[in-house]
Amino acid sequence: MGAYCNGNVSLSPSYDVASAEDPRFCKHVHDNVHGNIYLDSLSLKFIDTEQFQRLRELKQLGAVLLPSLTLRDIIGKCGSCGCKCGSCGCNCGCGFTNMVYPGAVHSRFEHSLGVYWLASQCVEKLKTYQGLELGIDRFDIQTVKLAGLLHDVGHGPFSHLFEREFLPQVISGSDWSHEQMSVDMVDYIVDEHHIDVYPQMIRRVKEMILASSEYAPSMSSSEKSFLYDIVANGRNGIDVDKFDYLLRDCRACGLGCNFEFQRLLETMRVLDDEICYRAKDYLTIHKMFATRADLYRTVYTHPKVKAIELMVVDALVHANSYLGISSNIHDPSEYWKLDDTIIKTIETTPNQELKEARELILRIRRRNLYQFCNEYPVPKDMLDNYKKVTAQDIVCSQKSGGVTLKEEDVAVCNVKIDLTRGKHNPLESIHFFKDYESDEKFTIPDDRVSHLLPTSYQDMIVKVYAKKPELVEAISEAFENFQLKTYGIKTQAHSTPQKKRRYNSFI
Numbered sequence: 001m002g003a004y005c006n007g008n009v010s011l012s013p014s015y016d017v018a019s020a021e022d023p024r025f026c027k028h029v030h031d032n033v034h035g036n037i038y039l040d041s042l043s044l045k046f047i048d049t050e051q052f053q054r055l056r057e058l059k060q061l062g063a064v065l066l067p068s069l070t071l072r073d074i075i076g077k078c079g080s081c082g083c084k085c086g087s088c089g090c091n092c093g094c095g096f097t098n099m100v101y102p103g104a105v106h107s108r109f110e111h112s113l114g115v116y117w118l119a120s121q122c123v124e125k126l127k128t129y130q131g132l133e134l135g136i137d138r139f140d141i142q143t144v145k146l147a148g149l150l151h152d153v154g155h156g157p158f159s160h161l162f163e164r165e166f167l168p169q170v171i172s173g174s175d176w177s178h179e180q181m182s183v184d185m186v187d188y189i190v191d192e193h194h195i196d197v198y199p200q201m202i203r204r205v206k207e208m209i210l211a212s213s214e215y216a217p218s219m220s221s222s223e224k225s226f227l228y229d230i231v232a233n234g235r236n237g238i239d240v241d242k243f244d245y246l247l248r249d250c251r252a253c254g255l256g257c258n259f260e261f262q263r264l265l266e267t268m269r270v271l272d273d274e275i276c277y278r279a280k281d282y283l284t285i286h287k288m289f290a291t292r293a294d295l296y297r298t299v300y301t302h303p304k305v306k307a308i309e310l311m312v313v314d315a316l317v318h319a320n321s322y323l324g325i326s327s328n329i330h331d332p333s334e335y336w337k338l339d340d341t342i343i344k345t346i347e348t349t350p351n352q353e354l355k356e357a358r359e360l361i362l363r364i365r366r367r368n369l370y371q372f373c374n375e376y377p378v379p380k381d382m383l384d385n386y387k388k389v390t391a392q393d394i395v396c397s398q399k400s401g402g403v404t405l406k407e408e409d410v411a412v413c414n415v416k417i418d419l420t421r422g423k424h425n426p427l428e429s430i431h432f433f434k435d436y437e438s439d440e441k442f443t444i445p446d447d448r449v450s451h452l453l454p455t456s457y458q459d460m461i462v463k464v465y466a467k468k469p470e471l472v473e474a475i476s477e478a479f480e481n482f483q484l485k486t487y488g489i490k491t492q493a494h495s496t497p498q499k500k501r502r503y504n505s506f507i
Contacts, residue, residue, distance in 0.1 A: 029113060033248050037117045042142060043149050045195045050336065051153065051185060055109040057339035058155055061097035061249065061300075096158070096308040097299055101253040108152050111244055115231065118240035119148030122230050122265055130270055140227060143201050147208035147231045148240060153189070154181030154332075157340045158312060165313045170326050179213040179232075181335065188332035208232065212239070229275045236429040237420035238264070238275075238285065246291050253299055259287045269433060271441045279432040282444055286453060289419040289426050296417045297459070303372040307465055310370055310411045311360050312343070319346050319357040370411055370465040371500065373476045376483060376492040378460040383423065388414045389462045389482070394475065397482035403474040410475055413463040423458045473501035 026038035039047065046052055098104040123144040127136040155178045156162030167174040183206040189195065190202060204227075207217045212232035233239035243261035250257035264285070267278050277285060299305070320326055325342060328334035346354055347361045363369065378386055391410040398405050419426045427449065431441040446455070466475045476496035483490045 031110065031114060031117070033110075033244070033251060034114055034117050037113055039113075039116075040142070040145070042195075042197065043116065043145060045193070045197075046146070046150060046189060049189055049193050051189050051192075051332075052112075052150075053109070054336050054339055055112055055152065055155070056107050057341060058108040058157060059098065059104075059159070059340055060106050060108050060111050060245070061101075061104045061159060061252070096305050096312070097249075097253065097302070099308050100302050100304050101299065103254060104249070104252040106248060106252050108155055111248060112149055112152050114244035114248060115151060115241050116145055116149035118243050118261075118265075119231050120145045122240055122268075123227070125265055126226075126268070126270060126275075134224065134226070134270055136224075139198075139201065140224065143204045144208065144227055144230050146201070147205045150186050150205065151182060151209050151231055151241060152178070154178050154183070154185040154335075156181075156329075157338060157342060158309075161309050161313060165309065166316045167326060167329070169313065169317050170320050176329050177213060177215070179210055180215055181329070181332070182209050184330075185332045185336065188336075192333075212237070225273050226270045226275050233275075235274065237426060238277075238288070238430065242288065242292065246288065246295070249295060249299070250291070255295075255299075257291060259291045260284060261288070269436070271431065271433060271439060274431060274441070276431040276433050276441050279434055279442075279444065282427060282430075282432065282449065285430060286427065286449075293417055293419055293459075296415075297461075301413070301415045301417070301461070301463075303375070303463065304369065306413050306415075306463060307370040307372055308364055310413070310465060311364055315346060315357040315360040316342075318360070319354055322351060322353040323349075368469075370467050371469045371472045373464045373466055373472055373500075374479055374492050374496045375461055375463040376490075378462065379487060379491060380456055382487070383458060383460055386460055394464060394478050394482055397485060398474065398478035399481060403471060405471065405474055405478060409467055409471050411465040411467060413465075415461040415463060416458070417461065418458040421457065423456075425457055472496065476501060 023038045026040055027044055029037045029039060031037050120141070123136065123141050126134065127141065130136075158166075160178075163174075163176055163178055167176055186202060186206055186209070190197060204223075208228050208231050210216050210232070211228040212234040216234050229235060229239065231239055232241060240261075246259060247257050247261070264277060264281060267281060268275050269278075270276070316325060319342075323342070323345065325338070328338070343361060346357045349358075389412050391407040391412050394410050394412065395405045395407050421429060425446055427444050428446075430443065432444060433439075433441050464475060464479045466472045473496075480490055480492070480495070483492065
């Protein structure tokens with residue numbers, strides 16, 4: 001390994017200073033969101049590995065199962081839920097958005113390059129405006145760029161579905177996270193490909209990747225902790241990861257995005273080792289959080305998208321014992337071979353043990369999805385004591401007579417949507433400054449902001465599905481009974497349409 005000396009700002013022997021600073025010596029990549037991106041020589045050593053190239057096979061918003069929509073979807077009616085697709089929206093949170101938005105097929109490879117570029121832009125601007133004051137050097141710049149590039153290198157297939165929905169069903173008490181695997185994968189790539197990079201740089205890269213997770217390391221003031229706010233901001237959630245996926249997802253889904261992250265990059269400032277923002281930009285920041293919440297509500301958790309996710313999770317669970325999908329989640333040397341193509345493996349493997357999983361994938365191909373019955377928002381005064389609704393709760397709410405429901409007939413989604421800070425106003429955790437002549441930082445309380453902004457910052461939505469279309473009516477009635485029993489009223493916006501209640505094989 002080479003040496004790093006903070007005084008002379010020298011890096012490892014293989015590090016080309018010219019290529020790091022002069023775009024003429026960098027590799028040019030044209031991104032459809034940010035335009036020309038310049039990749040330095042050290043970053044290319046990571047990019048040109050099979051582990052990083054794997055990200056091309058991980059769709060940012062889930063795997064491609066169907067190349068096109070049904071006519072019913074295209075003209076604006078979702079086949080299973082009857083909602084207006086034009087009002088739906090997407091994040092790094094959904095697994096199969098491209099099933100409703102066919103243009104949403106971008107990969108984590110593109111997103112990682114985008115975050116690399118924005119991280120570079122962010123730290124370069126801080127160096128330009130406060131470089132001498134903050135002591136930002138080329139080592140810091142390269143570290144932040146690598147953290148942006150590698151922050152998702154350990155991500156699982158199907159967006160967050162793998163770690164949040166699948167693993168908890170096959171591994172009791174699973175606490176696996178893609179952030180921790182990204183850290184493990186960085187070490188594996190360095191060792192496997194003999195990348196000559198200073199250990200201190202890799203240590204800080206890994207800390208920056210974990211900065212917003214439960215594994216975030218404690219940092220002393222001497223470590224320039226403001227640098228840890230750039231890629232994955234654990235202090236307040238404002239980071240270049242969000243900047244990229246909000247803009248990239250909106251564009252891929254054909255939706256408008258009126259959040260202007262460039263304004264924040266141009267006007268931000270470090271005070272007391274923390275990135276702060278001009279007080280006059282608080283509405284721009286709030287717009288970022290609101291855009292994210294809107295994407296969750298209308299795109300990432302679209303009724304049809306969630307139906308497909310539920311089916312894929314069931315398929316993966318059925319296939320796990322035979323394919324050992326979860327067996328290598330702690331071994332980077334094997335884990336990197338797992339990507340979205342696992343669905344094609346299930347579909348084309350004739351083994352009898354995969355019969356149930358294959359049938360579920362075939363149902364998705366043929367658009368015979370779990371049927372969305374209805375949803376309701378949990379009343380605001382019940383959020384603090386909310387207990388997740390289960391299939392058992394719905395089955396136990398059916399009235400006697402008629403079809404007898406079983407738990408395996410029902411699927412329930414408990415969808416939490418917030419502005420990144422649960423029930424709290426995200427502006428409370430952000431520090432602002434008045435102008436560039438003032439060194440005072442402060443927060444903006446609720447009573448000092450526009451009265452048009454919301455006063456509630458969290459939503460919990462319960463969605464219920466029938467795994468068999470002929471059970472929609474029975475499950476819808478049981479769902480309504482559950483609401484009456486729990487809240488004394490039906491909290492859903494409307495009853496399940498009669499057209500959906502009547503089984504129709506063509507829907």
